[in-house]
Amino acid sequence: MNIRDLRYLLALAEHQHFGRAARACGVSQPTLSVQVRRLEELLGVALFERGGKAVTPTAALERMIGHAREAVAETEAMIAVARNQRDPLCGRFRLGVIPTLAPYLLPLVFAPLRQALPSLEVEPWEDQTEALLDRLRGHDLDAALLATEVDGPDLASRPLFDEPFLAALPPEHPLVQREVIAEADLAPDILVLAEGHCLRDQALAVCGQGGALSGALRASSLPTLLNMVAAGYGTTLVPGLAAGAAQDAGIVLRPLSAPSGRTVCIAWRTHFPRCAAVEAVGDVIAARLRGFAEGAAAGTVG
Template sequence: MNLRDLKYLVALAEHKHFGRAAEAAFVSQPTLSTQIMKLEEELGVALVERTPRKVLLTEVGREIVQRARDVLNEVEQIRLIARRTLDPESGTLRLGIFPTLGPYLLPHVIPQIRERFPRLELLLVEEKTEVILRQLREGRIDAGILALPVHDQQLHVEKLFDEPFVLAVPEDNPLARHRSIKLDDLADQNLLLLEDGHCLRDQALEVCQLAGAGERSGFRATSLETLRQMVAANVGITLLPVLAVKPPVARVEHVRLVEFLGRPPARHIAMLWRKSSAMHGFLGDFAELFRQLPDGLLDPGIDPT
């Protein structure tokens, strides 16, 4: 048994197809198939069920794949320790971030990252929260920027900032006449929300519960931009995170933004990484850049002009 064969097995588990797994592993399909069979012979168990249309792992195969991922991740950590010792600020950082934050936060941070870590190769992965957490646990990414709470004792949580929400309403909606409202003013309102799987949906539902509001039935958006356009079309009202309404994001005609009085509802943003990560010290320094946002960027105050 060697690391190469474990990589082949993990690739097969991910792609469930010998051809695609071989392509991902940069070997020929016969080579990958032969090495998998040799691994089965060495272990004395069947790891793969070969069917005419797809490849399935046996029960023991699934368990061994999980262990193989752990082994490969630990080997990668060893390599990272060596590289970071030689030059802590070079190399590659694989960072996951969720779709309702990434496009609106990164333009304000990337220039500072390039200036502070000019030799760093930053690879960004935009996925929903559950995918980022899975990839983080499997060692496929190094860190993730997510909204709290996240319950996982294996992950270190570095809090970054709180991002307030504002209310987006059509220009002829009665709420548009107010520059600011109380959370209670949403009582009995029905809000447009994102589809299942988006953490923003869960956060908005929590706000709805606090305010006594509900969800607009029969509609669920796939992105913040869809929500914004539905408000412009006078379909309903919604909550938007403040970074999604600040420049360089363009304003949308026929949409009015209303802030909340007092302490506005907000989502709590943090960077997470494995406690076992060899990059722990560097990631702490990297996270600090996400706290140094431009003045006023997280201010929910809306310019009425």
């Protein structure tokens, strides 16, 4: 059963004339003639009474034609929806972002995204890496911005930009005197985020598992951590994009003697069909952050 046949049917019922109906359908008269007859044979019912003068729908067709009309209409509606969805750079795009990145990166990239991909509705979702990966695997996200590379059978990722780490010191800290801080010097009184934050692991990896890691002082968010540092509880590493926020909190920032940092990536399901959207979003973010690493290492925010 072909929708085309139903179109022929409706055209013939409307025009009551094979030639005109065929012209309306853009086919030859024999084509429509044969197809209608085939349909009649298939259904086992006479659909039209072919008089010498007029071609009239039978009572049987009258009862069927409503359904036929609906079937054609629904099919066309479906095709119309498909046509509207055709552009992968269109529609909702659920983008996960880790908490140590979201508040500092999103303000920078929202405007460029909106300009470059006006019909892509980017919906951010803030959560920690593992939760984001779960949601990504569960089709609850379309992509995620992470500070860790992902590569597996089902997920893939692509680096977008490097975010250098800066040493964060309370204003009265003795190390403030130095222009450049050695990572090891931070270790004794370093503060880190609560478990689950990738920044915690990265800071510890850079500075070594400092023994002074006081159990009571684990911040659950980066702003809290910055406040704790500003209040003199200890030092920490801040990612470059948070430099402005750190300074606003009254923290002194210093470059590291051996510059290190983390790589922000965009991750997606290997088989995600709208990878064009992932790519485009990644391009926009990478372009916005181009040259950021150097500037941030020198203490400037892009």
